[in-house]
Amino acid sequence: MHFASLPDDRARSVPDAPAIGDDRTDLTNRELAARVTAAAGTLADHGVGRGDVVAVQLDNRVELVVVLFAAWRLGATVNPLNPVLTGAEATHQVLDAGSVLLVTADGTGPVADVTTIGVDDLTSSSAPELADPSADDLALLIYTSGTTGRPKGVMLTHANLDAMTASFIEWLEVTEADHSMLVLPLFHANGIVLGTLTPLRAGGQVSITGKFSRDRFFADVERLRPTYFSAVPAIYAILSALPEDVHPDTSSLRFVVCGAAPMPAELISRFEQRFDVVLVEGYGLSETTCASTINPLHGLRKPGTVGLPLPGQQVAVVDSDGRQLPAGEVGEVAIAGPTVMVGYLGKPEETAESIVDGWLRTGDVGRFDEDGYLVLVDRVKDMIIRGGENIYPKEIESVLYQHPDVLEAAVVGMPHDVLGEVPVAFVARRPDATADADDLLELCRERLSDYKLPVSVTLVDELPKNPVGKIDKPTLRTTVTSA
Known part of the structure; x- marks a missing residue:
């Protein structure tokens, strides 16, 4: 489907049913369609037409979805922008995307050569007709987080969105009865596709709760009664560390989803048991529109894996020559199918390096187990080579997470004059934890080979995060490199 017609379709079908809301407003299907039509008129009044790019830099709110x-x-x-980008970062992204208009909260913005309007301006009385839709229309330019260089624009079409939302609806059994509580950012594929477009396509509704807050999160769950939400491991770790006397009513939730980074099996079990909710871990990238594998809702769920390939997608583990490897062998994860991006905007060489013979080479290291579940080993770029021995930080992190005092853990490589690199660990502990660095190193000695042992464990109050909530390993590497 082409998502341009979705608001009108919903308004014709059930005009007074709830569609989307945030802390400021709640819209029915009829009201959402009217707001979209008025906003489209405003964009058209400013010269926006077919093939143009509109940038939007807003906190999570209804108007972002309206745009x-x-x-x-x-x-x-x-082209959705992270609202906390600096002026220089936002200017690069807006200009790189070729945006002809920028929408911000108050109508001011950092890009001098691009017209900027505010959310209060989205009220034109003109009502432009629906453009002749094509599945090949470019729908989104999602910029990568830039951990390996300057951010790149991932080009996603309406065909990509169609395939991804259909896959989610089938796998997660999403219907008109579902209600998504959105806490992840709307400048990221997960928030847009799983958190918003999937329930709206299925006839359900969305509640946008704004920036994550530990102290209000479960109050929102009890007030809004969502049937699912999606979050990152850091959020689940924070929630699992709430005081033991916190017992929220989670009975409305059919399931919750974890993505963006691997989640330790111990944390999954801890969260499920404490809050009585099914947690399914998945895996994907912006380059595959959102997700490519998820543990099933029914049948065998395997914490510590990222599940089975989603309907319509092909997932393989390949060697350096692109040959598919059998179960149990470790290689690079590759993905093919209708959710794979068109490419990186204006970067044909990098696109050709990433998409080979129709397969997206993800840069992630993994293996399939005997039941066909994907196990992520690590990122290719995160691998540490210590005196010729390959070390995957995730293996060390998994051991650290087995200690009940560990809230979050990250392992990176530190330059070494003789060995090339050695692993070092950073750990944030739970409140009232008593374990010290020596205790954690002793746990590693019990369960890891000598060459995998971190040379140090540094205790920190909080691990740095990137804009989508992943632990920011590049920042940690900078710390150890400059130490």
């Missing part, structure tokens, strides 16, 4: 549908109504593409 998505409004731009798509005109046949335009949306």
